[in-house]
Structures are given as C-alpha cells and as structure tokens.
Amino acid sequence: xxxxxxxxxxxxxxxxxxxxxxxxxxxxxxxxxxxxxxxxxxxxxxxxxxxxxxxxxxxxxxxxxxxxxxxxxxxxxxxxxxxxxxxxxxxxxxxxxxxxxxxxxxxxxxxxxxxxxxxxxxxxxxxxxxxxxxxxxxxxxxxxxxxxxxxxxxxxxxxxxxxxxxxxxxxxxxxxxxxxxxxxxxxxxxxxxxxxxxxxxxxxxxxxxxxxxxxxxxxxxxxxxxxxxxxxxxxxxxxxxxxxxx
Amino acid sequence: xxxxxxxxxxxxxxxxxxxxxxxxxxxxxxxxxxxxxxxxxxxxxxxxxxxxxxxxxxxxxxxxxxxxxxxxxxxxxxxxxxxxxxxxxxxxxxxxxxxxxxxxxxxxxxxxxxxxxxxxxxxxxxxxxxxxxxxxxxxxxxxxxxxxxxxxxxxxxxxxxxxxxxxxxxxxxxxxxxxxxxxxxxxxxxxxxxxxxxxxxxxxxxxxxxxxxxxxxxxxxxxxxxxxxxxxxxxxxxxxxxxxxx
Numbered sequence: 461x462x463x464x465x466x467x468x469x470x471x472x473x474x475x476x477x478x479x480x481x482x483x484x485x486x487x488x489x490x491x492x493x494x495x496x497x498x499x500x501x502x503x504x505x506x507x508x509x510x511x512x513x514x515x516x517x518x519x520x521x522x523x524x525x526x527x528x529x530x531x532x533x534x535x536x537x538x539x540x541x542x543x544x545x546x547x548x549x550x551x552x553x554x555x556x557x558x559x560x561x562x563x564x565x566x567x568x569x570x571x572x573x574x575x576x577x578x579x580x581x582x583x584x585x586x587x588x589x590x591x592x593x594x595x596x597x598x599x600x601x602x603x604x605x606x607x608x609x610x611x612x613x614x615x616x617x618x619x620x621x622x623x624x625x626x627x628x629x630x631x632x633x634x635x636x637x638x639x640x641x642x643x644x645x646x647x648x649x650x651x652x653x654x655x656x657x658x659x660x661x662x663x664x665x666x667x668x669x670x671x672x673x674x675x676x677x678x679x680x681x682x683x684x685x686x687x688x689x690x691x692x693x694x695x696x697x698x699x700x701x702x703x704x705x706x
Numbered sequence: 707x708x709x710x711x712x713x714x715x716x717x718x719x720x721x722x723x724x725x726x727x728x729x730x731x732x733x734x735x736x737x738x739x740x741x742x743x744x745x746x747x748x749x750x751x752x753x754x755x756x757x758x759x760x761x762x763x764x765x766x767x768x769x770x771x772x773x774x775x776x777x778x779x780x781x782x783x784x785x786x787x788x789x790x791x792x793x794x795x796x797x798x799x800x801x802x803x804x805x806x807x808x809x810x811x812x813x814x815x816x817x818x819x820x821x822x823x824x825x826x827x828x829x830x831x832x833x834x835x836x837x838x839x840x841x842x843x844x845x846x847x848x849x850x851x852x853x854x855x856x857x858x859x860x861x862x863x864x865x866x867x868x869x870x871x872x873x874x875x876x877x878x879x880x881x882x883x884x885x886x887x888x889x890x891x892x893x894x895x896x897x898x899x900x901x902x903x904x905x906x907x908x909x910x911x912x913x914x915x916x917x918x919x920x921x922x923x924x925x926x927x928x929x930x931x932x933x934x935x936x937x938x939x940x941x942x943x944x945x946x947x948x949x950x951x952x
Contacts, residue, residue, distance in 0.1 A: 577823065581938050590931030615934045648948070682948060685836030688861045691944065692827050698941035699948040702894070702928060 462508065462534040470508070470538040473550065476602045483553050485604035487616075489545035490517070495614025497521065502551040502617055509547040510535060517547075525549075540606045553604055556622045560593045562636040564656050566705055567591070569638075571626055571672050572599035572663040573693055579603065580611025581694035582661070587615035589701040594619055595658075597626035597672075630675045633658060637677045639704075640668055641696050645679025648699065653706035661697050680704075708754070708780040716754070716784040719796065722848045729799050731850035733862075735791035736763070741860025743767065748797040748863055755793040756781060763793075771795075786852045799850055802868045806839045808882040810902050812951055813837070815884075817872055817918050818845035818909040819939055825849065826857025827940035828907070833861035835947040840865055841904075843872035843918075876921045879904065883923045885950075886914055887942050891925025894945065899952035907943050926950075 472478040473486050484505060487493050490513065496502055497520050504525040509518075511529055521527055535544040560567060568591055573579050579601045586594055601608055603621045630638060640660045660676065662668035668676075682691060682699050691699070718724040719732050730751060733739050736759065742748055743766050750771040755764075757775055767773055781790040806813060814837055819825050825847045832840055847854055849867045876884060885897075886906040906922065908914035914922075928937060928945050937945070 581941060584934050584938065585941060587932045587934035588928075588930055588937050590933075592932075611938075613935065618933050682834075684834055685951060686833045687836075687864050688830050688833035689859065691834050692830065692857075692940070694938070695827060695831060695941050695944035698937065698945050702945040702948065705931060 462528065462530050462538070466508075466528070467538055470548070470550070474540055474606060476605070479553070479602070479604050484550050485553055485609065486540070486548060486550060486606050487609050488539060488541055488548045488606065489610070490547055492610060492612075492614055493547050493549045494520065496549070496551060496617060499614070499617040502554055504549055504551050506550040507547065508535065508538065508549075513546040541610070554617075557620050558622055558624075560595060560620070560622065562633045562656065562658060565592070566654060566656065566701070567593045567595060567636075567658050568697065569595040569626060569630065569658050569660045570600050571597050571660055571668050572666070573661065574599065574601055575664055575693075576601045576605045576607035577611045578664065578692065578694045580608040582697050583608070583612045583619050583621065584615045585694065585698045585701060586619045587612075589705045591701065591705065592620055594621045595626065595629055596621060596623045598623055627671050627675070630658065630672065634675070638675055639678050639680050640673060640676040641700055642668070642679040642681055643690070645681040648680050648682050648703045651680060651704055654704045657704070659700060659704070661693055664693050708774065708776050708784070712754075712774070713784055716794070716796070720786055720852060722851070725799070725848070725850050730796050731799055731855065732786070732794060732796060732852050733855050734785060734787055734794045734852065735856070736793055738856060738858075738860055739793050739795045740766065742795070742797060742863060745860070745863040748800055750795055750797055752796040753793065754781065754784065754795070759792040787856070800863075803866050804868055804870075806841060806866070806868065808879045808902065808904060811838070812900060812902065812947070813839045813841060813882075813904050814943065815841040815872060815876065815904050815906045816846050817843050817906055817914050818912070819907065820845065820847055821910055821939075822847045822851045822853035823857050824910065824938065824940045826854040828943050829854070829858045829865050829867065830861045831940065831944045831947060832865045833858075835951045837947065837951065838866055840867045841872065841875055842867060842869045844869055873917045873921070876904065876918065880921070884921055885924050885926050886919060886922040887946055888914070888925040888927055889936070891927040894926050894928050894949045897926060897950055900950045903950070905946060905950070907939055910939050
C-alpha cells in the first residue's frame with residue numbers, strides 16, 4: 461500500500477533539485493533494478509514492487525532496504541515510464557572519482573549532451589567498449605535523471621561519470637591529445653587505434669562550443685555518403701569508439 | 707483557433723489504425739516539418755502553427771495545404787512531444803517502392819525493431835551512409851509513428867522503407883549474401899567494405915529470430931571490451947555501416 465507521502469517523495473525524485481538534496485535517485489523495471497542490485501555499486505534504500513516480483517526476486521534485495529508491496533495502479537502513479545514495470549527502487553547516488561587519469565587510456569568528454577536518452581546510451585556504449593571515465597560539462601543532462609538511468613541498461617555503476625567545467629578540465633589535461641567528433645576532419649576509419657586520448661562529443665543541435673573546440677588537437681569525422689544533416693550523438697560516439705578504442 | 711473536431715482528428719493520427727485508414731501522418735517541430743516540406747516527397751495536407759512561425763515560414767507551405775493559426779496552449783493539446791514546438795503538420799503517407807534490388811548495394815533488414823526512437827534513428831543513419839532501402843519485418847514499429855518521424859530528423863523521405871514478411875523476402879533474395887549483427891561472429895573491423903549485402907539488425911531484447919538467423923550467411927560482431935550486456939540497436943547499426951559501407 462502506497463501512502464500519499466510516499467507518492468510525493470518518489471515524484472519529487474524526478475526533479476534534479478530533490479535528487480541533489482536527498483542524494484537519492486530512482487531506477488525502474490526488473491532489468492535495470494536487478495543490474496544495479498547485482499552490481500552493488502549503489503546502496504538500495506527502498507523498493508516498491510508488485511507481489512509477483514517480490515516473490516520471485518525479493519531475496520536479492522539487501523536486508524536493510526525497505527520493500528513495499530504495491531498494486532499495478534499504484535506503481536503506475538509513481539512511474540516515469542509510459543508502461544510501469546513490476547518494480548521501482550530508490551538508490552543512493554555515489555560519489556564519483558573526481559581524479560580522472562588520462563594517461564594510456566581513452567576518456568570521453570561530453571560538451572552539453574542534453575538529451576537524457578543520449579547520455580544514458582553513451583554511458584552504455586562506454587561500458588561496452590571498456591571506457592571507464594566520462595567527463596561531462598555542467599550543461600549535460602543529469603546522470604541520475606530517470607530516463608538516463610533507464611537507457612544505461614545497468615551500465616550506470618560501471619562507468620565513472622563526473623561533472624565539471626569542461627574547458628578548465630581540458631586545459632589541465634592538455635598533455636593528452638584531444639580529439640573531437642566533428643563534421644569535418646580526418647576520416648575516423650583512417651585514424652587507427654589510439655593508445656590514449658580525450659574524445660569530445662558535442663551538443664545534439666549545436667555541436668562543440670567554440671571555447672572547447674579551440675583546445676582540440678585533431679578533428680575526426682564520420683564520412684557522410686548520403687544526405688542526412690547529422691548523426692545522433694550517441695551513434696557517433698559508438699562509431700568513433702569502435703574505430704579508435706583497442 | 708482549433709475546433710474540437712480538429713483536436714480529435716489530430717489525436718487520432720497518433721494511432722496506427724487511423725493513420726492506415728486515412729493515409730495520413732503527423733510531423734512536428736520546425737526542423738522536421740521544414741525538412742519534409744523542402745524534400746517534397748510527402749504532400750502536406752494541413753498545418754497548425756503559431757503566429758510567429760506562419761509569419762516567418764508560411765511562404766514555404768504549398769498553396770493547397772490549409773494553414774490554421776493556433777495558440778501555444780492549443781498546440782500543446784495536439785502535440786505528442788513533451789514540449790510542443792511552433793508547428794505541427796499533417797502529411798500524406800507515400801507508397802513505398804516494393805521492388806528492392808539487392809545487387810551491388812547494401813540493404814538493411816530489421817527484424818522486429820520495436821522502439822520508435824530506434825527505428826527513426828536507424829532511418830537517419832541509413833540516410834547518412836547512403837543506404838537507400840530498409841526492409842522491416844511486420845513486427846517493427848510503424849515508420850509513421852510520430853516518435854519515429856521525429857527521430858528521423860527529416861530523413862524519412864530519403865529512405866525507401868517497406869514492411870513485409872522478412873523470412874519470405876530473404877528467401878527470395880538469397881542470391882545476395884546475408885549478414886547479421888550478432889553477439890558472436892566475425893569482428894566487424896576485419897570484414898572490409900562490402901560491394902553488396904543484406905545486413906540484419908535484430909530486436910532490442912531478443913535479437914534475431916531463429917527463422918531469420920537460419921538464413922544468415924555470415925554473423926558479424928562488434929567486439930566487447932567492457933561489461934555492458936549489449937549495445938543499443940541503432941548504435942550497432944551505425945557502427946556496422948561505418949565499417950562495411952563504402
């Protein structure tokens with residue numbers, strides 16, 4: 461049974477302000493919730509699930525997390541998905557590791573990736589290719605936005621994501637070569653595998669900001685053979701990593 | 707001013723049944739609407755826009771399309787976007803070209819791609835890489851779903867998309883080599899550019915169905931370096947085309 465207080469509290473976590481204040485976030489659906497529980501990178505505080513889910517999976521929930529059984533219509537009320545799926549869990553955010561080493565590895569840097577689906581998909585792509593760190597500019601979507609969490613498909617705990625002034629961060633790390641995903645530049649298929657590098661992906665509509673592009677050492681492009689104006693930012697990230705990440 | 711009849715009619719077009727009956731679909735937002743108008747592949751029947759848009763862009767609307775000026779709150783009522791954007795247009799669907807030649811080119815075949823965002827993004831990717839035809843199994847999302855239209859970002863008119871029994875279609879085209887995006891198979895970076903081929907992308911959760919996989923000549927994989935279980939279907943499509951499409 462779901463109280464009004466509970467409902468309000470869950471709904472408040474859809475807003476960044478309340479996530480920041482409480483240090484909590486929401487994950488939904490059996491796949492994502494089970495992945496985050498199994499990964500043990502985030503502490504589960506509370507869990508709202510239908511009877512069937514609790515019977516089948518209740519034993520995977522840590523003992524100190526409160527489980528509340530809810531009806532489908534109650535879950536629907538607190539869900540941010542178009543179709544609510546069996547379970548919704550409240551986890552504690554974790555502290556990112558602010559000291560990202562850039563030597564001998566590839567680091568992704570995101571300049572104002574605003575679409576939550578894109579950010580989540582990029583985190584999942586990083587996890588697929590074994591990129592362990594993502595540096596987000598302050599203007600990027602919040603990694604704990606429920607749509608981001610959803611589209612990471614469980615990769616959230618396996619990639620270190622920090623938010624910082626991207627220009628300052630790049631200036632501090634200029635001993636590492638900086639690459640950008642651009643509409644002009646060197647054909648991505650001719651660059652070869654990189655031993656190290658910072659790869660910048662720009663905003664969905666406006667690309668990479670002038671201040672950031674000034675710090676770039678090499679522009680990389682995905683040659684266009686047809687007529688589309690651009691590629692989706694997450695798709696471009698996947699293509700670039702598939703060519704450059706060894 | 708928007709009548710109740712108008713509102714109901716637009717809302718009905720959010721459902722495939724009514725799109726099929728009427729032969730019409732909806733496109734929203736200045737970018738997508740302007741691209742479809744400029745491409746002249748779809749006949750614009752009717753257009754609902756705010757005053758500013760009509761003043762700036764009204765002259766690009768064909769003369770036989772009816773323009774109705776609406777207020778922001780009215781546009782919000784008929785919009786399927788979380789934020790309504792200046793203009794919503796009703797276009798006529800067009801007849802796809804059912805006879806797809808598979809010789810000397812790459813054709814994409816989608817086996818039950820159900821997420822509208824993924825289908826739209828795949829159409830946009832095909833348009834970027836100059837792939838002119840996509841064969842969809844009957845279980846794929848409808849290309850005229852408004853979320854698909856939105857995520858094609860204007861590429862909708864530049865790619866020929868057909869819906870058919872995929873197994874039958876593949877059997878009829880077995881003179882062309884059939885590749886699949888799979889979790890095991892030949893490393894995509896070692897396949898080289900293809901002169902021709904049918905590339906199959908499978909369902910988001912279940913991959914490629916058994917009946918279809920039995921017809922595949924060569925499985926291709928995107929090597930995993932990290933821990934994510936899978937890649938997003940549209941991202942995988944982009945990666946594969948970036949390696950195989952000349």
